[in-house]
Amino acid sequence: MVAATFRFTVDGIDIEAVPGQSILEACDIAGIYIPRLCYHPDLEPGGNCRVCTCNVNGRNVAACITPASHGMRVENNTKLLTDDRRSVIEMLFVEGEHPCPYCVASGDCELQALGYRLGMAAPTQPYQWPRRKIDTTHPDITLDHNRCILCSRCIRASRMADGKTVFGFDGRGITMTLNVDAQGGLGNTQMAAIDKAAHVCPVACIVINRDSYRVPNGRRRFDARPIGSDIEARRKP
Amino acid sequence: MTPGDTVTVEAIVAEFAADRSRLLDIVETVQSRYGYVSDAAVQVIAAGLRIHSVEVEDMLSFYAFFDRHPRGRVRIRLSKTPISIMKGATDVAHAFEAALGIDMGEDTPDGAFTLQWTSDIGMADQEPAALVNGMVLTAIKPGDVPTIVAALRQHDFQQSHGQPIPNAGVKSSLVQAGPLLSGPSAAGESLIAALALTPDQVIEVISASKLRGRGGAGFPTGTKWRLTRKSKGQNHYVACNADEGEPGTFKDRVLLSEFPHLVFDGMTIAGYALGARHGLVYLRGEYAYLWDALQAALKTRRRQGLLGSNVCGHVGFDFDIRIQLGAGAYICGEESSMIESLEGKRGAPRDRPPFPTERGYLQQPTAVDNVETYVCAARIMAMGAAWFRGYGTAASSGTKLMGVSGDCERPGVYEVPFGITVNELLDLTGGADAAYVQVSGPSGQSVAPKDFGRRIAYEDLSTGGSTMVFGPQRDVLAVALQFAEFFVDESCGWCVPCRVGTTLLRQGMEKIVVGRATLADIMATETLANTVVRMSRCGLGQTAPNPILTTMRSFPELYEARMQSGSFVPRVTLSEALADAVQVQGRQPVAEDI
Secondary structure, eight states, rough: OOOOOOEETTEEEEEEEOOOOHHHHHHHTTOOOOOOSSSOOOSSSOOOSSSEEEEETEEEEEESSBOOOOOOOOESSSSHHHHHHHHHHHHHHSSSSSGGGGOOTTTOOHHHHHHTTTOOOOOSOOOOOOOOOOESSSEEEEGGGGGGOOOOHHHHIIIIIOOOOOOOEEOOGOOOOEEESSOOOGGSOOOOTSSGGGSSOOSSSETTTTTTTSSSSSSHHHSSTTTTTTTTTTTTO | OOOOHHHHHHHHHHHTTGGGGGHHHHHHHHHHHHSSOOOHHHHHHHHTTTOOOHHHHHHHHTTTTTOOOOOOOOEEEEEEEEEEHHTTHHHHHHHHHHTTOOTTOOTTEEEEEEEEEEEEOOOOOGGSSSEEEEEESOOOGGGGGGHHHHHHHHOOOOTTTOOOOOBSSSSOOOEEEEEHHHHHTTHHHHHHHHHHHHHHHHHHHHHHHHHHHHTTTOOOOOHOOOOOOOOSSSEEEEEEEEEOOOOOOOHHHHHHHHHHHHHHHHHHHHHHHHHHHHEEEOOOGGGGHHHHHHHHHHHHHHTTTTSSOOOOOTTOOOEEEEEEEEEEEEEEGGHHHHHHHTSSSOOOOOOOSTTTTTTTTGGEEEEEEEEEHHHHHHHHHHHHHHHHHHHHHHSSBBEEEEEEEEEESSSSEEEEETTHHHHHHHHTTTTTSSSEEEESSTEEEEEEEGGGTTTBBTSSSSOSEEEEEETTSSSSSHHHHHHHHHHHHHHHHSSHHHHHHHHHHHHHHHHHTTTBBHHHHHHHHHHHHHHHHHHOOSSHHHHHHHHHHHHHHHHHHHOOOOOOOOOOOSSSOHHHTTTHHHHTSOOOOGGGGO
């Protein structure tokens, strides 16, 4: 049985969706890019970063976890939303340590790419200089907590895709960090470099050892084209 | 951990039927047995529940009342709020520091005492107050402290005997009862009235009364009950939000200690109306001292047939109530966080939809209502919808319990009709000199004298009941900064705008208060505050900037008075920035270096 489709608009553009789709999923298929960070197409949405916040019928909601429904009026590409999204990205830059010029993820980093796409020149908020650990206990994976943006992708991937539950949160608020399922560090967990959880990190928190420069700087995903270009290429004129 | 301890922790897990959703209770029991939850205990709990240790840690690291390492046997948690500070909590803290020979946040070397600050504990009318191993000390004066410490040294908390502790105990706070709380209210009276109707008729009466949620959000209770009743599920649940955490509010404490049967009547009526068999009370950890009395009240009700099978002889209506104790997290007053916590998880809010009325506790339809809402519902069943509508305004029917504290002569709980002005409330409480009133707690509004003619009602100043009064001698912006700090401590951390934004706002406010902010800084803080409002996931983040935004609107002249001219003043002075270098080098910089 084919589910009945319905329609809604995003910035005045008419879009088709099927029941069960989120606003973000429907827009992805239609070729309309909603900036997002913690969302990953292979994982359940987490709703952590709020970058995909859109205004729906006058109310702000996260597009990744909000079901699309018939007749919705969604605002996505507005100055106010872009300013707010840039501000959220800035918050992440000052919360952790994100030195793009010498970071292994540069060019492949979704945080950096969103900074460029949303027009962030340099953070205007004060750096928080956290003192977090670098976990090198695993032979194949380095876990640099200073880079972690607490997006929960690895937590979701490890729990659902890998069935291992290697990751969780620790603490709350501004002192919250990523925790692993063992005393003594990642090396004592069930984590393996082939796990889904090792390949969904949007930044350089979870890094596969001896593999970081297989693609050199300058030829990486976001070096040539802005983040979201692949989605926008699907758009039918 | 000895083999004996392993057996003990395993027995605790078994006591809760190795039920994952009771993890909060399991950890609470281990914490109270050992004073902390060790790594080894985490392993035993995880093994017993067949979950990962990281999941146990995810939950337990969230709550302020759990420890991973041993702390003092006597835990003194002194309440830190603008009201407690106004009433002398800082001097009390110094007195404790002197008596124990440690600083706030430290343990005595002998492991006997831990001294620390905590967020509001619901005693705003009798500050300075402290929690000591679940016991409450109130109206503490610095001079009382040596005697308190001496008595605590002798006290056996396991057996709870020893010499009496000075200042222990909470005094009754009800100053003025109105129609809601002054009528006759025998246990079960209103419940029997409700059981004479059909469930649909009960909902109709509640709808006709125009009762709205007393936590402050004001959702129509009849509509909520109808939606929950209509939702399909294996079980329906009635949840009572007794996580009264908004600084300055304490009216639910009065209801739970003096009118528990009205609360339980209301919940049981809701259970009947919704078709629920289970009720849950989420009691904030700070109110643990009410635990025994509430359990005794439930026991009495079971004996009287007001709970259990065939309630009041009504064949087929089975209902019972469980109390879940919280563990120190303001966010758990947010209904979806409360549900997560009830399920034994960290209190992170859920995205909506689905709403709890559809999928709440254990993914089943759940009606979450405030303590006072249940009391109102109970009295409406006994007295009728028209009686209730006879009080208040057209859009806000009935009366409201207001907890008033601060610079007023008669702090306490007042039952007043909706529509009362701030001025009238101040006259009633002896706060006529007020220069600033914080309505509905830090997440509410800062009200200046020019607005004291505004009304307490959903259509004007909506409130959960917290009313903090500040006289002309108080520093409004310093209070706003304290509120900003409160939200830093209480942000759950799940979403970025609230987790990081609350810290950045506190820093922005700090710069303003110390007089180092320019107009550009103040405007940047306002812009950031509005972003946090628009982008945060739940009510906590969406209202956390309110103390800053509403004081900017109500008291612009105070911001102007502290503002620096020019375009830029650094956050730290040059000498502060160089302090570390001066320390290391052992010399002051010479002029041309700078």
